[in-house]
Amino acid sequence: MNILVVEDDSDIGAMLSRGLSAEGFDVTVVGRADEALEAARQYNPCAVVLDIMLPDGSGIEVCRALREAGHSGPILFLSAKDEVRDRAEGLGAGADDYIVKPFEFAELVARLRAHLLHRLGDNHAGRIVAGRLVLDQSTRTVLFGEIHARLTEREAELLALLMATPNRPVPRGEIFDRLWANQGGASLNVVDVYVGYLRTKLAPVSRAGGPQVSTVRGRGFMLDLSAPAAAQ
Structure with a gap:
């Protein structure tokens, strides 16, 4: 399963790449909104882990664009913005989950797997x-x-x-x-x-x-x- 990570902090991006790869995922990491949309088009990832504050735009708009383009896999926001209105805006844009930084990697993986299994369950149910x-x-x-x-x-x-x-x-x-x-x-x-x-x-x-x-x-x-x- 290919996971697209959209994160402009290179340290966090590298950590997620190493960690998710160790969990058995294929990982693509990009740091900009335009790169995220191109990578999603090219690789059709099973899930997206998406920062909100990107150097060339908002992760909220990336999420909306992905849903409008037909991406049906889980989208999880990973953001330092922790106000209730921020979470509501992220979920309202089509995301499945919203995780606040700093975060525990084990929790991120658990939530990611839960959302992927839910999607897989829909398919197996016919x-x-x-x-x-x-x-x-x-x-x-x-x-x-x-x-x-x-x-x-x-x-x-x-x-x-x-x-x-x-x-x-x-x-x-x-x-x-x-x-x-x-x-x-x-x-x-x-x-x-x-x-x-x-x-x-x-x-x-x-x-x-x-x-x-x-x-x-x-x-x-x-x-x-x-x-x-x-x-x-």
């Missing part, structure tokens, strides 16, 4: 979540706000595969191997056919500003959480 998009695997129903759509079994399997790595392309060949390799007579173009079916089912979601299935030339297909325009 619900897959990517941004505001929810797939109920038991009923093969897609939910986005008030919008819902029923999928066929194979459409649901395809969407679940794309939701597992949102904003990252999945190669056409990998999709075929995962979903159709054991079916005799199927050819690679069946992937394109079912991507078309899925785009049709998700069209109301895309028109409402939700995710879409995009083609990444030469790399495959991905669930794009940031592009509300009609699917390409």
Whole structure:
């Protein structure tokens, strides 16, 4: 699991990198708001540990931007600002937790693991979540706000595969191997056919500003959480 740490204090950043790495996480550390947004886009981290006071902006705005871009993993603020209104603002921006500096590393890890397990529990309960998009695997129903759509079994399997790595392309060949390799007579173009079916089912979601299935030339297909325009 990749954890993004956004912390402009190099000593704290280094301590968190060492500690979280020792706990088994892959850690990316950045010190600026613009670097945080770029790293989140590039690495799609499972969770974010975020300082509020950054040299080029506020962690509050970073948190809001991450949620608007579809980041659904836990976001934990780590800040010296300890007023009630500061905590309320952080949680109101979409964060899952707010830890005040100075802090105990063991408590940070415990809270981080608890939030990650909660997310994992949702998925194991038959619900897959990517941004505001929810797939109920038991009923093969897609939910986005008030919008819902029923999928066929194979459409649901395809969407679940794309939701597992949102904003990252999945190669056409990998999709075929995962979903159709054991079916005799199927050819690679069946992937394109079912991507078309899925785009049709998700069209109301895309028109409402939700995710879409995009083609990444030469790399495959991905669930794009940031592009509300009609699917390409």
